[in-house]
Amino acid sequence: MSERPEKKILDMAHERDKLAAVLSSMAEGVLALDTDGKTFLVNSAACNMFGINRERALNKHVREVFNNDQLDTLVKETLKSGDAHTLETPDLLPGETVFRLHITPIKGSKGSLGVAITARDITELKRLEKIRVEFVANVSHELKTPLASIKGFVETLKDGALEEPDTARRFLSIIERHANRLNNLISDLLSLSKIESGQIPLELKKIRLLPFINKLIGTFDDRIREKEHTITVDIPKGLTYIYADKALLDQALANLLDNAIKYTPPHGKITISASEEDGQIGLAVSDTGIGIPEADLARVFERFYRVDKARSREMGGTGLGLAIVKHIALAHGGTILADSKPGLGSTFTITFPRLHGEA
Ligand SMILES: Nc1ncnc2c1ncn2[C@@H]1O[C@H](COP(=O)(O)OP(=O)(O)O)[C@@H](O)[C@H]1O
Ligand SMILES: [Mg+2]
Missing domain, CATH: 1.10.287.130 (Signal transduction histidine kinase, dimerisation/phosphotransfer (DHp) domain)
Structure with a gap:
């Protein structure tokens, strides 16, 4: 029983559509080359990844598409031997983008159909x-x-x-x-x-802000007195309670206060303030200390990043304090912001959504 040719053609067209749909929905870039090493298929992801124009890339040697010796050699090698290869290279595009390419033989029932190159941005x-x-x-x-x-x-x-x-x-x-x-x-x-x-999991608890902050300051009393800093707490009237993980918030504010005390020369002014806006709670620690140069400001939340390594070590710092604060802020669904002017002072603000937990 042979199928009618029209049906066969329709089936084939249908299969081809399915294949095209699969290829175009793939996150990986795919290029298929025939046994002469010429492209017969380039999916959308490959076009986007490499800025390729599909029409122009079709029926071309891989060298014309990428102009990369290593890739060219590997494709030839796979066509010849049928062995698969993997290549990691930053050389396919200008800039920093690194790709991982798999070059694999396409085997049909009657022998080799060419090679497939799949690409991932790594x-x-x-x-x-x-x-x-x-x-x-x-x-x-x-x-x-x-x-x-x-x-x-x-x-x-x-x-x-x-x-x-x-x-x-x-x-x-x-x-x-x-x-x-x-x-x-x-x-x-x-x-x-x-x-x-x-x-x-966070243990969200209702925290009375003023006593919480005063207690925290109490644990730093000796050091504040020793450096003769003035410390001010500024909490708006309506903001009596917040919900947060008490131990974590305590750790975050302690790290910020520790820095404010450390990096402010004697007789400085330190302020801990709270604010609420659009359902967001802000807790800020500011100082009138040495400040942070603009170039370093974006990096101070990285682990072990210090503006002055020797100075930080000398003061017993680990370089992890702000990384911990950042992750505590993130764990509360919030953000951390640093503002600073060298010589004038710094402000670190944790902002997190008004959370609700058990009382
Ligand atoms: N209030 C601040 N004033 C000036 N510099 C600061 C302040 N807070 C942090 N820094 C800078 O950011 C770096 C990283 O801070 P942190 O992670 O707490 O590490 P550590 O305090 O252990 O050095 C510090 O080494 C310092 O250079
Ligand atoms: Mg610190």
């Missing part, structure tokens, strides 16, 4: 990978430095400094300081990974 993936690698390198370095000092001072003590009580005491204080630094670093790393993982 720029973001590469960026994240780089951040991760840098992060591990940074952590290792930050852990190693205090450890090296501790080891050094212990050696010196063993080699005789122990016999000189004054020197020994001084060395022990230094060791203690480095041990504290290690401790702070590890606590900050743990907090950050806990908040960032998003696995711990």
Whole structure:
């Protein structure tokens, strides 16, 4: 029983439409080349990715479409051997875009039909990978430095400094300081990974703003007095309560206040203020301190980013404080904003939606 030719043609047309629909809905760029290495199919994603005009790209050698030696060689190689290849390259477009290309043979029932090139933009993936690698390198370095000092001072003590009580005491204080630094670093790393993982649900609680902030300031009393800063709390009348995760909010504001105290020379003015607008709550900590140069401002929320590394370390900073604040703000569905003028001061504002939780 043979099918009627019209039906066969219709079926084939239908199949082709289905295939075209699938290809055009794919996020990956797809190019198919015949056994001569000439394009017979270019999907929309490929056109968008590479800024290709489909009509102009059809029936061309891959070299004419991309002008890339490596790709050209691999396509020829796949056509010849039938082996698949993968290529990661930033050279297909000007700029920073990195692509991952899979070059695979297309096998029909009667032998090779050519090769398919599928392309994915992996720029973001590469960026994240780089951040991760840098992060591990940074952590290792930050852990190693205090450890090296501790080891050094212990050696010196063993080699005789122990016999000189004054020197020994001084060395022990230094060791203690480095041990504290290690401790702070590890606590900050743990907090950050806990908040960032998003696995711990927020415990939204009704918080009475004024006592909450006053209590926080209380924990910094000694340092504020030592530097003779003036601290002001400014909360509008109608804003008595907010809902937030109390422990996290406390940590965020403590980090901001800690910075304000640290990076403001003696006799500075620090203000903690709250505001409400369009259902958004804003909590701001501002100071009259050294400020942050504009070029650094966008990066201070990155892990380990400090304007002045030596200065931050000297003051016991881990470089993770603002990264933690940012993730606490994000966890509340909010944002964090930094405003600063070098020499005049900085303001950090956490803004988050008015949340509701249990009382
Ligand atoms: N209030 C501020 N005034 C000036 N610079 C600040 C302030 N807050 C943060 N910075 C800058 O941002 C950097 C990152 O802050 P943070 O993540 O808290 O790290 P750390 O305080 O441990 O150095 C600081 O090293 C400092 O350079
Ligand atoms: Mg800090």
